[in-house]
Amino acid sequence: MRGLRGALPVLFGLALWQGAIVVLGPPPYILPGPVRVAGALWENRALLAENALVTIAEVLIGLALGAVLGWITAIGLALSPSARRMVRPLLVFSQSVPVFALAPIFTLWFGYGLAAKIAMALLIIYFPVTSAFFDALVSTPRGWVEQARVMGAGPGRIMWCVRVPAALPGLLSGLRLAAVYAPIGAIIGEWVGASRGLGYLMLLANGRAKIDLMFAVVLVVAALTILLHRAVDGLANRVEARRRA
Amino acid sequence: MTAPPGLRFSGRVLSGAAQVLAPMSLSVAAGRWTCLLGPSGVGKSTLLHCFAGLGDDLLLDGTAEAGDGAPLAGRVALMAQSDLLLPWLTARDNVTIGARLRRERRGHAGAARLLERVGLHGLAGRKPHALSGGQRQRAALARTLFEDCPVVLLDEPFSALDVANRARMQELAAAELRGRTVLHVTHDPAEAARLGEHIVLLTPAGVSEVPAGAPRAFPRAPDADDTLALTGRLTRLLLDAA
Numbered sequence: 001m002r003g004l005r006g007a008l009p010v011l012f013g014l015a016l017w018q019g020a021i022v023v024l025g026p027p028p029y030i031l032p033g034p035v036r037v038a039g040a041l042w043e044n045r046a047l048l049a050e051n052a053l054v055t056i057a058e059v060l061i062g063l064a065l066g067a068v069l070g071w072i073t074a075i076g077l078a079l080s081p082s083a084r085r086m087v088r089p090l091l092v093f094s095q096s097v098p099v100f101a102l103a104p105i106f107t108l109w110f111g112y113g114l115a116a117k118i119a120m121a122l123l124i125i126y127f128p129v130t131s132a133f134f135d136a137l138v139s140t141p142r143g144w145v146e147q148a149r150v151m152g153a154g155p156g157r158i159m160w161c162v163r164v165p166a167a168l169p170g171l172l173s174g175l176r177l178a179a180v181y182a183p184i185g186a187i188i189g190e191w192v193g194a195s196r197g198l199g200y201l202m203l204l205a206n207g208r209a210k211i212d213l214m215f216a217v218v219l220v221v222a223a224l225t226i227l228l229h230r231a232v233d234g235l236a237n238r239v240e241a242r243r244r245a
Numbered sequence: 246m247t248a249p250p251g252l253r254f255s256g257r258v259l260s261g262a263a264q265v266l267a268p269m270s271l272s273v274a275a276g277r278w279t280c281l282l283g284p285s286g287v288g289k290s291t292l293l294h295c296f297a298g299l300g301d302d303l304l305l306d307g308t309a310e311a312g313d314g315a316p317l318a319g320r321v322a323l324m325a326q327s328d329l330l331l332p333w334l335t336a337r338d339n340v341t342i343g344a345r346l347r348r349e350r351r352g353h354a355g356a357a358r359l360l361e362r363v364g365l366h367g368l369a370g371r372k373p374h375a376l377s378g379g380q381r382q383r384a385a386l387a388r389t390l391f392e393d394c395p396v397v398l399l400d401e402p403f404s405a406l407d408v409a410n411r412a413r414m415q416e417l418a419a420a421e422l423r424g425r426t427v428l429h430v431t432h433d434p435a436e437a438a439r440l441g442e443h444i445v446l447l448t449p450a451g452v453s454e455v456p457a458g459a460p461r462a463f464p465r466a467p468d469a470d471d472t473l474a475l476t477g478r479l480t481r482l483l484l485d486a487a
Contacts, residue, residue, distance in 0.1 A: 143329045150297045150323045151392065153346035161346055165333050243333045244374065 032212040037219065040212035047201070048220055054197040056224065058114055058186040062121025063228075066182070067175055069122070070129030074171075077130075078137035078163065079155060095127045099185065103192040117189035117197065124185035125178035132177070136170020137163050168243065172236040179232035183225045198224075247320070249395035249426040251275035256307010258291050258300075265303065266291045269452045271445060275312060278419070278427040278463075280441030282434060282455075282479060284487060287447050289430040293398045296428065297323050311396070322394040326401040328385040330373040336360060336384045337369040340391050359387040363417060379410035386414070390421055397422055399429040403436065412467055415439055419464040434479035438472050439464045444479070448486035455479065 014034050020026075021033040028036060041048065073091075077084045103120060110116035140163045148158045190199025198217050205213035255270035266288030273279045283289050294300040295309035298318055311317050330339045338345075340356040360369050363383040365376075373381055382402065389397060402418070403411045419440055431437055437444050442463065444455045455478070458471060465472040 141329075143325055143327055144331065146297075146299050147323065147325070147329045148342075148346050149299065150321060151343040151346050152319050157346050157348070161342070162331065165331070168333075244372070 029209060029211050032215055036212045037215045040210070041216040041219065044213055044216060048198075048216065051196055051198050051201045051217075052220055052224065054114075055117075055183070055186055055190065055199070055221075058117040058189070058197065059121055059182045059224075059228065061114070062118045062185060063125060063178060063182045065118065066122040066125040066178060067129055070126050070133060070174065070178075071171065073126075073130045074133035074137055075159060075164070077134050079159060091127060091130065094123070099124055099188055103188050106189065107193040112193050112195060116192075117186045117194065120189035121182040121185035124181045128177045128181060129171070129174040132174030133167060133171040136167035140166045165243075169240065172239060176229070176233055176236055179229045180225060183221060183228065187221060247395055249276045249424070250315070250320070251312030251426060252296060252310075252317075252396065252428060253312055254292060254295065254307070254309045256305060256309075258288065258295060259304040259306060260302055267449070267451075268307075269447070271452055272312070273426060273428050274443055275426050276424055277442045278422070278429065278440055279443040279445060280429045280431055280437035281445050281447055282431055282437040282441075282483070283447035284449075284483060285432055287449060289432075289447055290400050292447075293323070293400050293428065293430055296396070297321055297398055317396065320394050321396045321398060322389045322392040323398045323400065324385055324389045324402045326404055328373070328381040330381055330384055330388075332373050335370050335372055336365060336376065336387075339373070339384055340388045342388065343392050356387070356391060359390050360384070362390075362421065363387045379406055379414070382406060382410075382414055383417070386418055386421065394425070396426045396428075399427060399431075401431055404431070404433065411436075415464055423463070434483060435467070435472075435476045437479055438475035439467055444475075446479070446482055446486070448483070450486055455482065 017034050021031065024031075032040075073087070077087060099120065102123065103116075106116040106119050106123075110119055137159075144162050144166065145158055148162050153161070186197070187199040187202075190197040191203060194200040198221050202214055202217045202221075205211070205217060252273035253271070257264060257268040258266035271281075271292070281289055281292065291300070291303065292309075294303065295305050296317060298321075309317075311320070330336075331342065334342065337353055337356045337360065340359060341351065341353065344351040357369055360366065363386050365380060365383050365387065368376065368380065373384070376384065382405075385402070399418075403414050406414060415436065429437075429440060438457075441457050444457045446453050446455050457475065465475075
């Protein structure tokens with residue numbers, strides 16, 4: 001029953017899509033129907049899987065690195081007011097530069113391989129993770145910190161034993177966001193210059209007028225993103241439940 | 246625990262340009278329970294913060310020191326109105342948090358004993374959300390006892406409890422903290438009348454010691470005639486000062 005309820009929106013979306021095909025009758029090179037796309041998915045399953053693996057690797061490595069770097073940055077900023085004054089404006093500036101504009105530069109620096117895409121995924125999630133965790137770190141209830149100080153703890157111990165665990169929910173919500181953003185970064189990186197990956201395959205299919213394959217790739221990207229978000233969300237929920245139990 | 250020192254304060258406290266504690270001086274007897282009674286906003290908690298070495302945004306124009314001249318840091322425990330238990334730790338881990346913060350190795354056996362003494366036998370593995378308000382404040386008392394400091398600062402620690410729980414906590418705290426230098430900030434005349442070996446009234450008009458008389462038992466019974474009379478006298482003094 002629950003599975004059916006989850007499938008309902010999907011079926012509804014497919015029905016809308018098929019309805020548009022029937023009513024508007026667009027040529028298949030503009031909007032292929034669900035059946036055609038399903039066919040392309042099946043025919044190109046090996047190709048899709050091979051390229052999806054590349055993108056998944058980029059996303060996962062970018063996510064892990066971005067999370068660790070964001071974690072370290074947030075703690076550093078929370079510990080040092082002077083670092084905050086120096087680094088925070090830079091962080092905001094880095095976010096005001098459109099990621100698209102940076103992609104060619106990263107390709108120039110890191111080449112056509114995995115590194116440039118990992119850097120893109122990392123960059124796009126670094127800020128949400130850092131700022132969500134930092135905000136949580138600086139809003140640790142004052143009483144807890146004062147209590148720890150009276151007990152003779154230094155700033156480092158207070159950070160490790162009180163502020164970091166207190167801010168864990170903030171870090172987790174940053175990671176939930178990151179799971180949605182990271183694939184965007186990797187795909188953009190692949191558009192700019194790649195010989196493998198789902199972003200590359202999308203452009204290739206477009207260039208060869210294989211519109212049904214292009215749609216198939218979009219579906220795969222969407223499915224991967226949803227799966228990644230679900231996985232991170234599930235993990236975060238389990239961590240939070242364990243903390244409360 | 247080392248011999249409890251007395252406490253001395255003299256001066257005033259500023260926060261920016263504002264004065265949060267008017268010029269005053271106070272001395273707290275060593276090894277005795279002193280209640281500092283006064284209306285809200287008169288600067289009682291500020292005074293405690295000065296002895297605890299807290300308040301980065303406060304400027305102490307004067308001194309807050311131990312009577313023996315040695316530094317107070319490391320000899321002071323603080324118990325606040327809110328229990329300040331960390332929600333992700335069990336009661337046992339909350340009691341021993343001070344040791345963890347100082348990187349000391351101290352067994353959980355002591356914590357279990359303390360929890361038993363404050364009446365939380367069998368609840369050591371529970372997290373704060375699974376404890377009642379009274380139980381949480383008992384765990385906070387166990388944490389304060391675990392610190393084993395000669396000076397204990399109490400910042401209205403029982404004011405959030407219902408009457409029966411408050412009376413029980415007062416008895417428990419009085420028994421467990423006996424012999425230490427206790428500075429107990431409260432706005433409740435009945436609490437000061439029960440617990441104070443010395444009672445100091447702090448009002449906008451200034452500081453004055455109220456003779457508490459020698460108690461027959463400590464803490465005084467809440468319904469004893471002398472406790473009720475003292476409560477009445479303190480209430481009158483607060484009314485007159487307002």
